Amino acid sequence: MALAVVGTVAVAGVGYGGYQALNDEGPYAEVVKVEPATKTWQEPNQRCEQVTVQRQKPVKDKHQIAGSAIGAVVGGVIGHQFGGGSGKDVATAAGAVAGGYAGNKAQERIQEGNTYTTTEERCQTIMETRSEQVGYNVTYRFDGQTQTVRMENEPGDRLPVENGRVVTD
Template structure:
């Protein structure tokens, strides 16, 4: 054999090995799935509690300010009326006793009437009343995704809601969130 033939055989052998290895790699790339089919997606939620201040205007009744705390006017007017009525009863010492009793009873009655009137005298004002209320809401924190890859089903958790497929890298489902295109 001459040298050129040996060179040709060596170069041909090397080319065959390189082409064969490339073909095997290409075949693996072609036969390895690039995506897994999504079968089901279930949202994972957590309850979020947010305190909020709620205020309302409320009508509040207060007793009106009293000008006569000791109810002197009611006692005096009642005493006079009671004394006049007591004076109409009996005669002599009985008349005097009836007048004194009428003054005492009338004074007490007048005092109580004024007290009831003062307690019933109210002023209505509007006051703002506030309280903290905890608002509860649901927040999606992830997704459990059931997928089918090479005839087998599996479940992965993702931070994003997938579409109809999930990407596969090196024969394993990739759960990395897709990059969001920036707006220029």
């Protein structure tokens, strides 16, 4: 019985070896490294946001004529209170000039401070980096040489060889 078992094992071993010899894939190239291959580019992207801004209201009296006139009248009345005789006329005229200038500047400051708040959309273009995988960079070793090739699909641990050439398609 022991002989039968040994004989069966021997036949099975020869049978497996014969199967392997019949189905030997032949030479192959050993894959030593696989890295994803990517394509990268810049793409413009517009980003907008709402911002609060303060604006000056439109000026109706650009030369501050109203302020100058009111200032001149008030200055003239005040200047008229001083002096006597022809000096009163000089004081009135000087008061009118000084009052006109002061009224002009007062109206200018009021106009500059006359503002309103509004919301505006502000946009800017930002360049964003995009990328996509376009295959694999495969490094393999065959016949003592190391080569790198681009492949569409991930190859596994080895590449087939036909007629002495590595098949990479």
